[in-house]
Amino acid sequence: MNHNIAHTLTKSAALLGEQTGLIEAVSGREMSFRELATRSDSYAHLLEKKGIKPGTRVMLMVKPSADFICLTFALFKIGAPVILIDPGMGYKNLLRCIEGVRPLAFIGIPKAHFFRILFRKPFATVKYSLCLGNSLGLFGKDISQAADRDYGAYHSYKAAEDDLAAIIFTTGSTGPPKGVRYEHSIFEAQLRLIRDYYGIGPGQVDQPAFPLFALFSTALGATAVIPDMDPTQPAKVNPQRFVESIEKYGVTYSFGSPAIWNVISRYCSKGDRRIKTLDKVLMAGAPVSGELIARMQDVLSPDANIHTPYGATESLPIVSIEGREITETTWQHTRAGKGTCVGRPLPGIEIAILPISDTVIPTFQHRDFLLPGVIGEIIVSGDVVTRGYENNKNEDSMAKIPDGKRFWHRMGDVGYLDEEGRLWFCGRRAHRVVLESKNITETLYTIPCEAIFNNHPDVFRSALVGVMGSAKQIVAVMVVEPEKGFTRTTDQLIAEVKKMGKDEPLTTSIQYYLVHPDFPVDIRHNAKIYREKLSIWAAEELKGLI
Structure with a gap:
């Protein structure tokens, strides 16, 4: 049995033909499912002629686009594992990740090739190098132009369940990013869950804020709209452009981090704007607040559903809950520290x-x-x-x-x-704060403790961190980030949140309180707090006091 995940696009093309499969919001370019399949076949033929074959590890550094989708499926068809790394993780992490996976081939835009030339050592294993885009001949011919020609159907590699399809890196929110091995069977299982549980398929239009999810959409026969945004900075999305493309193309569902939906919901609420076409919103990447869900419910149609799937790069999705159950049942317990x-x-x-x-x-x-x-x-x-x-x-x-x-x-x-x-x-297991004194051990967990302080109207978010004190024992520190537009003194805010902490049995052991203007967050979702960085910052702020 052939488990090659590439067959999903072939099936979508056979079933849906000339129906629109993908739209680039920036360029306005539209491609049918048949055109996507044909172009991915052309890329597969071209790449094979360049020496890429089953098992060849290919690093793909291409912007979210139709060509990103077609190239990825082309590599699946060949049986060449595709390596995907978030460019926003910082060049040191990026270089370490590249060196660790030892790519044999490299496909990138001209800017990525300049990066490769600038930092040669991590790319030392690269034998085949191809450029997507006009580099004035510096990095070879633009392969996107060659792919305009129809080379005929490509007979995909017959993949076993455990054949490697991709290596996708974690965000590194609690340590160095790790390359996760995705076999073809993993993608198959993910597609099955997304299709059956969330009802994704033909007739749906997706606008994913995370590029990889456009692969799932087209594979399931749903139209994918590549939004006008920087996927490495979802919190800085232009809400007007994002909403306009939803309305223009009749987007029915969208996946994104809480950070992007916070921006979109505030924009729509401020302008009294309702996104009528969306009937399904998925939020993931960090805990989602009941306030955000309620705000999103107010700007969607009454019948729309909000889901907050839980998982990780290593296992996604594994758990899910619908927004109404949160706002009507569980959120009150979350606010109380549960x-x-x-x-x-x-x-x-x-x-x-x-x-x-x-x-x-x-x-x-x-x-x-x-x-x-x-x-x-x-x-x-x-x-x-x-x-x-x-x-x-x-x-x-x-x-x-x-x-x-x-x-x-x-x-x-x-x-x-x-x-x-x-x-x-x-x-996170690594973020819990274990306090020890007089043979008594107490463990504080981040999410329950932080919920207490997030109830304060002037607190945007909070972070519990542990800091080593002068007695060589960990002390608990609560750091709060004020809401934008906060005008009172930080001393006033600290006094108020400190009283909240002392009044709540869950947080009485927290000894120190600090205000930070803008928390460091992960690069993929802009929502996971980098508590390790905050802990270092807190230690400096409290030097000589603890």
């Missing part, structure tokens, strides 16, 4: 909670699973769970737990299951 409810496991997914460990878990017994309501480490098993990292046995041993014929993935998150089988997220 964690963020991320929903119930999706079909075929099993979630369990183990006692928290910072070391390798070589094995466990199912009797070790914690009871409902007890916070522990979240683990997951299912067919969307990736099998390992690229060239990183240490991380494999830390993240994977064998269990007979299957394995579990350690999410790196802490939380608990409630009596209804819903998962509640309480933060």
Whole structure:
């Protein structure tokens, strides 16, 4: 049986033919499903002639576009694993990631080629180099022009379940980014869940704020609209342009981080504007507040649904909850410090909670699973769970737990299951703050503690961090970021949030409070707080005081 994920685009083209498969909002370029399939075939023929064959690792550094989609599917067809790295992760991380995956081929826009020439060492393994775009001959001919010609159908590589399709890097929000191995079967399982659970397919129009999701849309027969935005800076999206393309092309669903929907919802609320075509919004990448969901509900049609899927680069999606259940049922508990409810496991997914460990878990017994309501480490098993990292046995041993014929993935998150089988997220395992004094150990979890202070009307968000004190013991520090337009003194705000902390049993052990004007966040979603950076900053601010 051929598990090559490329067959999905071929099927969509056979079924939908001349129906619009992709639109570039910036250029206005539109391509039918048949044109997408034909162009990806042309690219596959061209790349094969250039020496790319099954197993050739290809680094793709191309902007979100029709050519990005067609090139990716072309590499799937050849059986050449595609390497995708967020360019916004910073050049040091980027270079380390490139060197770690040892690409044999490189396809990029002229700007990416300049980067490759400037930093030659990480690209030392590159044997084949191709340019997408006009480089005035500096980096060879523009392959997009050659792909305009129809070279005929390309017979795809017959992929097994465990054949590598892609290497996709994590955001690195709690450490160096890691290359996650995506076999063809993982993509198949993801597509099946997205299609069946969220009802994505022909007749739908998607505008994804994360480029990779345009692949899922076209594979499922939905039209993909590439928005006018920088995908590495979703929090800086131009809301007018984003909303205008939704309305112009009749977009019916859209996936993006909470950061982008915060901008869009505020823009629409301020202008009393309702996005009538959207009937489905997916928010993921960081905890989603009930206030954001309520604000989005106000600018969508009454029948529209908001979903907040939970997962990670290593396993996505695994859990989901609908917005109304949050605003009507779970949000009041979140505000009281019970964690963020991320929903119930999706079909075929099993979630369990183990006692928290910072070391390798070589094995466990199912009797070790914690009871409902007890916070522990979240683990997951299912067919969307990736099998390992690229060239990183240490991380494999830390993240994977064998269990007979299957394995579990350690999410790196802490939380608990409630009596209804819903998962509640309480933060990253690495971000918990463990306090020790007089033989008493107390653990503070980020999401429950921060929720207390996020109730303050002048607090945009907060972050619990641990800082090493002079007595060589960790002290808890709460850092708050004020709402934009905050005009009072920081001393006033600190006094108020400190009183909130002392009045709440959950947060009485927090000793120090600071105000930071603009939290550092991850590059993919602009929503995950870099608490490690805030901890370093807090240590400097409190030097001599703790």
